[in-house]
Amino acid sequence: MDFLISHTSKSINADLILPPSKSISNRALIIQALCQSKPKLLNLSKSSDTQTLVQALKPNSKTIDVGDAGTSMRFITAYLSQQEGSYILTGSDRMKERPIGHLVEALNSIGADINYLEKEGFPPLAINGKALEGGKVDIFTSVSSQFVSALLLIAPTLKKGLSLSLKGEVLSKPYIKMTLDMMRYFGIQSSWTNNTIEVEPQNYVSKDLKVESDWSALAFILQAMSIAKSAQVSISGLSKDSWQGDSYVLNLFEKFGLQYEFKDEKLYLKKLNKGLNGDYNVNLIDTSDLAQAYCCTLSALSKSAKIKGLNNLKLKESHRLKALHMELNKIGQNNRYSKGTIQLKSSVLHTPTESFDSHNDHRMAMCLAPFALLFDIKIKNIEVVNKSYPSYWEDLKKMGFTISPLTHSNS
Numbered sequence: 503m504d505f506l507i508s509h510t511s512k513s514i515n516a517d518l519i520l521p522p523s524k525s526i527s528n529r530a531l532i533i534q535a536l537c538q539s540k541p542k543l544l545n546l547s548k549s550s551d552t553q554t555l556v557q558a559l560k561p562n563s564k565t566i567d568v569g570d571a572g573t574s575m576r577f578i579t580a581y582l583s584q585q586e587g588s589y590i591l592t593g594s595d596r597m598k599e600r601p602i603g604h605l606v607e608a609l610n611s612i613g614a615d616i617n618y619l620e621k622e623g624f625p626p627l628a629i630n631g632k633a634l635e636g637g638k639v640d641i642f643t644s645v646s647s648q649f650v651s652a653l654l655l656i657a658p659t660l661k662k663g664l665s666l667s668l669k670g671e672v673l674s675k676p677y678i679k680m681t682l683d684m685m686r687y688f689g690i691q692s693s694w695t696n697n698t699i700e701v702e703p704q705n706y707v708s709k710d711l712k713v714e715s716d717w718s719a720l721a722f723i724l725q726a727m728s729i730a731k732s733a734q735v736s737i738s739g740l741s742k743d744s745w746q747g748d749s750y751v752l753n754l755f756e757k758f759g760l761q762y763e764f765k766d767e768k769l770y771l772k773k774l775n776k777g778l779n780g781d782y783n784v785n786l787i788d789t790s791d792l793a794q795a796y797c798c799t800l801s802a803l804s805k806s807a808k809i810k811g812l813n814n815l816k817l818k819e820s821h822r823l824k825a826l827h828m829e830l831n832k833i834g835q836n837n838r839y840s841k842g843t844i845q846l847k848s849s850v851l852h853t854p855t856e857s858f859d860s861h862n863d864h865r866m867a868m869c870l871a872p873f874a875l876l877f878d879i880k881i882k883n884i885e886v887v888n889k890s891y892p893s894y895w896e897d898l899k900k901m902g903f904t905i906s907p908l909t910h911s912n913s
Contacts, residue, residue: 504857504908505884507874507898514726514733516900520715521891522547522739523746525677527713528555528573529684532581532655535559537688539708546713550888565590570597570819570862570889573648575625576605580652583614584659585631590619592626596819596862599624604642605649612636612660636660636703640667646814647674650699651681657701658690668697673814675788676747683745687711715739717748719891721795724751724771726872726901728758729802733773735901740769750789754796757782758803778803787811794869797826797844801835802876804848813842819889820861829858829870853877864889874903 527547532555534540546552554571557563558578566589568574575593579602582589592598603623606616615630636657641649650668657664672678682692682699689707693700717740727733740749742764752762759774782805786793790812800807815822823839830837832854836847857880860867864886871894873879884905887894895905 504880504882506878506880506904506906506908507871508878508904509730509874509902510904511902512731512875514730514735514901516734516897516902517736517738518723518897518900519738520719520723520740520897521549521893522713523716524549524552524573524890525680525716525718526684526745527552528577529651529655529681530711530713531555531559532577533684533688533706535581536656536659537706537708541688541708542710544710544712547716547890548892549890550892551890564588566592568593568597570594572597572600572646572818575600575602576646576648576652577655579605579616579627579629580609580656582629582631583609583616584634584656586633587631589629589631590626591629592619597625601645602627604645605652608639608641608649608653609634612639612664634660636662636664638665638667640669642669643672644670644813645673647672647677650678654678654681654685654692654699654701657692658685658704658706660703663702663704664700666699666701668699671787671813672697673787674747674790676750680745680747714741714744714746716890717744717746717751718791719894721748721751721755721792722868722872722891722894723897723901724755724758724760725795725799725802725869726875726898727760727771727773728755728799729872729875730773732775733771735771737769737771738767748789748791751792754784754789754792755799758799778805782807784809785811787813790815791865793844794822794826794865797837797846798830798869798872800846801830801833801837801849801851802873804850806846806848808843808845810843812844815842818863818865819886820863820866822863822866825859825861825863825866829866832856832858833873851876854879856880857882860884860886862886864891868894871898871903880908
């Protein structure tokens with residue numbers, strides 16, 4: 503179904519609570535499963551990704567379908583490889599196109615027994631879980647940092663621990679650091695020297711955790727504020743000293759005239775009406791989840807820029823570079839992409855004559871919606887936001903957006 507999205511006043515004033523971080527939630531769930539005494543996890547993400555992982559970790563789960571939850575697929579593959587039993591791990595058609603070979607090869611090299619059921623290097627997988635030796639292993643990091651995190655999370659349980667050598671360009675380093683920081687919170691010591699991470703065999707310590715809000719979700723709020731005529735928003739739930747590398751989003755969006763201040767455990771944001779200028783070219787290799795919101799903000803403000811470091815976007819829920827190219831073309835935005843880079847040229851935008859397509863990708867749906875501050879738009883399949891930000895459309899309503907379903911006859 504198509505939904506019509508509009509915004510009458512073009513001004514935003516709202517008080518929001520962002521959803522809990524699914525990245526922290528997912529790591530915490532694996533650690534909880536590996537703890538002998540189970541810690542309490544408070545404020546867990548309600549995203550479909552995290553709820554999929556909750557179900558997958560239930561005892562007696564032998565055939566597990568993770569749908570399109572990429573993090574669950576990677577983390578569960580490593581977790582089950584060292585849990586006694588035989589398991590089948592599968593997912594959606596798109597999941598079967600997302601490579602997992604580097605992780606499987608690394609696990610098999612330290613004693614795991616994992617086999618492909620269909621295409622070599624891709625899900626579904628047959629996993630015969632058992633105690634693993636561990637030791638030295640190479641992992642190629644040019645596809646996903648989640649391969650590294652999946653191995654690190656189980657590393658303390660391995661007989662010899664793990665000496666992990668990172669090969670190739672390391673994507674999303676802050677996410678690897680988040681994993682190590684969380685492991686440290688639960689009592690695990692590690693070292694990271696050059697491209698080698700070492701974890702000795704040791705036990706996780708049970709410790710309760712309250713999950714903070716998701717910094718990557720803030721990108722879409724900042725996008726809307728940047729496009730609006732005027733904007734003031736207060737946010738609850740974000741940690742000033744966050745484990746999340748995506749807290750970089752504040753620095754990224756400052757160049758659009760946004761001012762921020764932490765006060766009384768809230769983040770206060772305001773758009774300053776000042777001229778925008780400066781260099782919008784960035785390399786987002788460490789924070790590629792911010793790319794769509796950033797690109798769409800530049801497009802809405804008619805700015806030119808080259809955004810690099812986006813090599814892994816072709817392997818997400820959609821081919822995000824291709825999806826951005828297609829949807830931005832619908833409003834007259836001149837852009838091209840190749841080899842992990844998208845080039846945007848200042849363009850005069852126009853109301854789209856057809857609906858935006860979310861490409862079954864939560865971040866695509868969220869980055870397209872703020873264009874309603876420029877002109878009325880229609881978006882297909884808006885429910886995909888449940889993957890990471892189930893309350894997104896309710897938060898947009900609090901910011902003054904109107905969201906209405908369209909029947910087939912008038913869409």
